[in-house]
Amino acid sequence: xxxxxxxxxxxxxxxxxxTREKYDALGYDEFRWLASEPPAPWAPLRKPLAESHLGLISxxxxxxxxxxxxxxxxxxxxRAIPTDVDTSHLRATHFAYDLTDARTDxxxxxxxxxxxxxxGEGAITGLAQSFYTCMGxxxxxxxxxxxxxxxxxxxxxxxxxxxxxxxPV
Amino acid sequence: MxxxxxxxxxxxxxxxxxxxxxxxxxxxAGRPNEPELNHSIMADTLAAFEAIDEPGxxxxxxxxxxxxxxxxxxxxxxxxxxxxxxxxxxxxxxFPEPQYQTDDDAEAAASTHSGRDCLVCAGVDF
Numbered sequence: 001x002x003x004x005x006x007x008x009x010x011x012x013x014x015x016x017x018x019t020r021e022k023y024d025a026l027g028y029d030e031f032r033w034l035a036s037e038p039p040a041p042w043a044p045l046r047k048p049l050a051e052s053h054l055g056l057i058s059x060x061x062x063x064x065x066x067x068x069x070x071x072x073x074x075x076x077x078x079r080a081i082p083t084d085v086d087t088s089h090l091r092a093t094h095f096a097y098d099l100t101d102a103r104t105d106x107x108x109x110x111x112x113x114x115x116x117x118x119x120g121e122g123a124i125t126g127l128a129q130s131f132y133t134c135m136g137x138x139x140x141x142x143x144x145x146x147x148x149x150x151x152x153x154x155x156x157x158x159x160x161x162x163x164x165x166x167x168p169v
Numbered sequence: 170m171x172x173x174x175x176x177x178x179x180x181x182x183x184x185x186x187x188x189x190x191x192x193x194x195x196x197x198a199g200r201p202n203e204p205e206l207n208h209s210i211m212a213d214t215l216a217a218f219e220a221i222d223e224p225g226x227x228x229x230x231x232x233x234x235x236x237x238x239x240x241x242x243x244x245x246x247x248x249x250x251x252x253x254x255x256x257x258x259x260x261x262x263x264f265p266e267p268q269y270q271t272d273d274d275a276e277a278a279a280s281t282h283s284g285r286d287c288l289v290c291a292g293v294d295f
Contacts, residue, residue: 022256040184066281068278069274165171166172168175
C-alpha cells in the first residue's frame with residue numbers, strides 16, 4: 001500500500017478551502033469556520049493508557065437498533081452506546097459523508113471492536129461503560145457549545161474515565 | 170485526543186492532540202472489514218496520544234488510502250454536470266426528522282418508546 005514514493009503524494013485535502021468554494025458555487029452567503037486561538041487547551045496524561053479507562057465520542061451519526069436515529073438538521077442530541085454492545089446492532093446515518101463503508105463495518109467511524117481488542121491486549125485498562133455518539137455538520141457553533149458539548153462533558157465526568165478519544169467524521 | 174481525516178479543520182478547531190489519517194471522509198478510524206489494519210492505526214493513535222507533549226500537535230499517521238492520491242482531486246468539489254455549467258446542489262437534504270438506516274430500525278425505536286421502561290423517555294439512554 002505504501003509502494004509509491006512520497007513525491008507522488010498530494011498534501012492533505014484542503015477541506016476548509018474546498019467547502020468555501022463549493023458553497024460559493026451554490027450561491028450561499030459567507031459563513032464562519034470554527035477557529036480557536038492557540039494554545040490549545042491542555043490536560044497532561046496522569047497515567048499511562050495501559051492504566052487508564054477510555055471513553056469515546058464519535059460524530060458519525062451512530063445509533064443502536066432500538067434507539068431514535070439522528071435527524072440531518074442541526075441535531076444536537078447524543079446517544080449512549082453501551083460498550084458491550086453487539087456490533088451488528090449498530091447503525092450509521094449522516095448527510096455529509098458516504099455511509100457505504102460505515103454501514104459495512106461500523107468500526108470505520110466507531111472503532112468499538114478495535115478498542116475492545118486493545119483492552120484485551122492490555123494497551124488500555126478498560127472502556128467506559130458507554131461511548132457517546134452525535135451528529136457532525138451542525139451549522140450552529142453556539143448550539144454545539146451551549147447544548148451538545150456541556151451534555152457530553154457532564155456524562156464523561158460522571159463516567160469517571162481517565163481519557164477521551166474523539167472520532168469526528 | 171482526536172483522530173481526524175480533515176487535518177485543516179481539526180487544526181483550525183484547535184484540538185489538543187491529533188492523529189491524522191489521510192483517508193477519505195467516513196474512514197476516520199480505518200477501513201471496512203480490515204481489523205488488522207484498523208488495530209495498527211489505533212495502536213499508532215494511542216502511541217501518539219502518549220507521546221504528544223505540545224498542545225495543538227497533530228501527528229501524521231503513515232497510512233495511505235490507495236497507491237495514488239487521485240481520490241483527493243474530487244473530494245468536496247461542487248457537482249458540475251459538464252464544463253461551463255452552473256454547479257448543482259448534490260448534497261443530501263438536511264431532513265429534520267430521524268433518518269433511520271432501515272425500516273426495521275424505525276419500528277424498533279417505536280417499540281422502545283411504547284414500552285413502560287422507555288430508557289429514551291427516562292433520559293438515561295437517548
